[in-house]
Amino acid sequence: xxRYFEDLAVGDTFxxxxxxxxxxxxxxxxxxxxxxxxxxxxxAAQESMFGELVASGLHTLxxxxxxxxxxxxxxxxxxxxxxxxxxxxxRWHQPVTPGETLTLRIEVLEKSPSESRAxxxxxxxxxxxxxxxxxxxxxxVSHNVVRRREEA
Amino acid sequence: xxRYFEDLAVGDTFxxxxxxxxxxxxxxxxxxxxxxxxxxxxxAAQESMFGELVASGLHTLxxxxxxxxxxxxxxxxxxxxxxxxxxxxxRWHQPVTPGETLTLRIEVLEKSPSESRAxxxxxxxxxxxxxxxxxxxxxxVSHNVVRRREEA
Numbered sequence: 001x002x003r004y005f006e007d008l009a010v011g012d013t014f015x016x017x018x019x020x021x022x023x024x025x026x027x028x029x030x031x032x033x034x035x036x037x038x039x040x041x042x043x044a045a046q047e048s049m050f051g052e053l054v055a056s057g058l059h060t061l062x063x064x065x066x067x068x069x070x071x072x073x074x075x076x077x078x079x080x081x082x083x084x085x086x087x088x089x090x091r092w093h094q095p096v097t098p099g100e101t102l103t104l105r106i107e108v109l110e111k112s113p114s115e116s117r118a119x120x121x122x123x124x125x126x127x128x129x130x131x132x133x134x135x136x137x138x139x140x141v142s143h144n145v146v147r148r149r150e151e152a
Numbered sequence: 153x154x155r156y157f158e159d160l161a162v163g164d165t166f167x168x169x170x171x172x173x174x175x176x177x178x179x180x181x182x183x184x185x186x187x188x189x190x191x192x193x194x195x196a197a198q199e200s201m202f203g204e205l206v207a208s209g210l211h212t213l214x215x216x217x218x219x220x221x222x223x224x225x226x227x228x229x230x231x232x233x234x235x236x237x238x239x240x241x242x243r244w245h246q247p248v249t250p251g252e253t254l255t256l257r258i259e260v261l262e263k264s265p266s267e268s269r270a271x272x273x274x275x276x277x278x279x280x281x282x283x284x285x286x287x288x289x290x291x292x293v294s295h296n297v298v299r300r301r302e303e304a
Contacts, residue, residue, distance in 0.1 A: 032214075032218070033214045033215075033217055033218045033221075034217055034218070034221055035218075035221055035222065035226060036221055036225065036226065036233065038235070048234070048235070049234045049235055049272075049297065050235065057236055058213070058214060058217050061210070061213075062184075062185045062210060062214070063185075065185055065186055065210050066184070066185045066186070066187075069185075069186055069187055069188055070187065073188065074187060074188065081188065082200070082201045083190070083200070083201055083202065084209055084244065085243070085244065086241070086242050086243040086244060087242040088240055088241060088242065089238070089240060090238050090239040090240065090242070091237070091238040092236065092237065092238060120201075145201065
């Protein structure tokens with residue numbers, strides 16, 4: 001059963017995950033998209049404001065999107081997501097370090113039907129990433145286009 | 153000559169790039185971080201609200217961060233970036249399609265010295281991605297921590 005626009009209510013909350021991040025993966029991602037010393041090298045990271053090797057915040061965001069898509073969109077009961085318009089309020093509350101296990105929390109913040117297109121509506125989700133100690137690592141608000149249920 | 157906090161003025165604008173995105177790369181990124189049909193498969197993309205295969209917006213963001221880091225931070229005259237606190241106002245104005253060549257524009261929006269730490273200041277950059285036709289594809293505001301010049 002696909003989850004359509006009509007199936008979401010403001011305040012609905014979902015928890016999906018989990019995913020454990022390795023040091024090799026942190027370095028590999030940084031080499032590709034964010035090659036700054038504190039994401040690549042232990043010694044350089046110790047001299048940085050982080051004091052240790054940390055994942056690129058962009059990497060944490062990418063992992064959160066992957067959890068959103070694979071655990072909340074492309075499942076059998078997944079969200080009828082048509083695409084994204086943008087995101088706001090991205091905050092890295094704490095950096096992700098090697099070995100941490102991440103969980104994604106998804107909350108429906110707002111929804112409104114499209115005024116011009118009968119087949120879709122707009123949904124704002126607050127998405128946040130948590131570690132196993134219950135600490136919030138990242139939060140962001142996404143603006144999604146979600147398909148409406150077809151009338152019989 | 154490293155570019156420190158003191159070397160930036162509100163309104164300073166920089167253009168860096170360029171980078172041409174391939175279809176294989178779009179699909180490969182999507183498989184890894186955003187496996188939705190309209191980023192993976194031409195036929196499915198034609199049925200989507202995009203009408204054609206388009207890059208994940210997250211991929212466009214990652215490419216913009218790579219241009220920022222490799223062309224503006226880790227160069228010989230690069231920014232003394234200590235890290236990022238967050239980002240706001242991410243908007244995908246147009247999707248990126250295979251073969252497009254991307255340029256990054258960076259504008260200094262605001263700056264303020266840290267009140268508690270003499271070695272750093274906070275700088276907001278508006279970063280935007282443009283194609284060769286002069287169309288804006290993505291924009292975002294980043295909040296960075298930038299090192300101050302050490303006093304003699």
